[in-house]
Structure formats: structure tokens, C-alpha cells
Amino acid sequence: QVQLVESGGGLVQAGGSLRLSCAASGRAFSAYAVGWFRQPPGKDHEFVAAISAGGGRTDYADSVKGRFTISKDNAKNTVYLQMDSLKPEDTAVYYCAAKNWQLLFILRSRAQYDDWGQGTQVTVSS
Numbered sequence: 001q002v003q004l005v006e007s008g009g010g011l012v013q014a015g016g017s018l019r020l021s022c023a024a025s026g027r028a029f030s031a032y033a034v035g036w037f038r039q040p041p042g043k044d045h046e047f048v049a050a051i052s053a054g055g056g057r058t059d060y061a062d063s064v065k066g067r068f069t070i071s072k073d074n075a076k077n078t079v080y081l082q083m084d085s086l087k088p089e090d091t092a093v094y095y096c097a098a099k100n101w102q103l104l105f106i107l108r109s110r111a112q113y114d115d116w117g118q119g120t121q122v123t124v125s126s
Helices: none
Strands: 003-007 010-013 018-025 032-039 046-051 058-060 068-073 078-083 092-100 120-125
Touching: 003 092, 018 032, 018 092, 018 120, 032 068, 032 078, 046 068, 046 078, 058 068, 078 092
Parallel strands: 010 120
Antiparallel strands: 003 018, 018 078, 032 046, 032 092, 046 058, 068 078, 092 120
């Protein structure tokens, strides 16, 4: 089990950028796959991006592909989500999630993850 803490959220104008961080405590973070999910106001959670335990494989939702980049620094026990060209529809609470998972199959479902952070608010103004 790992404990996750997100940071980096805030208010930004459309077209701007933010970088979210997901810091993990606990052992063997290098064995954990990590995903980012978001919950827009009044809507269900949705998949944003995910990365394999070693960082070699990534996957993105179509809505963010080409604008967001997920990366993993196992030495720092941290996963990042670089968000560029932000749009008002990106407004949401963003959560990171982790699972002890060394296979290269990317996990896209909330139910597949075991550990969750508390979330960080991202607001994009038009």
C-alpha cells in the first residue's frame, strides 16, 4: 500500500499550463502503476492518463491526447501530469491512483486501482 498526495492544482486561463504532482510514500513505488482520473462538476469520474510501473508505457484519454503528458520518477516517488493548452472543459478535481502492478497492460478503470489521493482542484477560465 502507498499513500498518495496530489499538488499543483489551481486557477489558470484557457490555453495555459499546469503541472500536477502525485507524491507517494511507502515502499517499492517502482512496482506501482499510476493513473490520473478527474471528476468534472456534476459528472462522474473519468480516466485521464496512466503510466506503467517502470514508466515505459503510457496511455491517454482521447480528450487530452496531445495536450497532457504523464511521467514517473521512481527515484523521487513522484508521478507528474503536465497539462498544456488547457480548456475550460478540463476543469475538475484531479486524483492520482496507484496499484502494485508490473505488467505492461495499462490500467484505465477506477476499479483496478487500490490506493487514491485526496484530489486537487484544477479550474480553467475562459
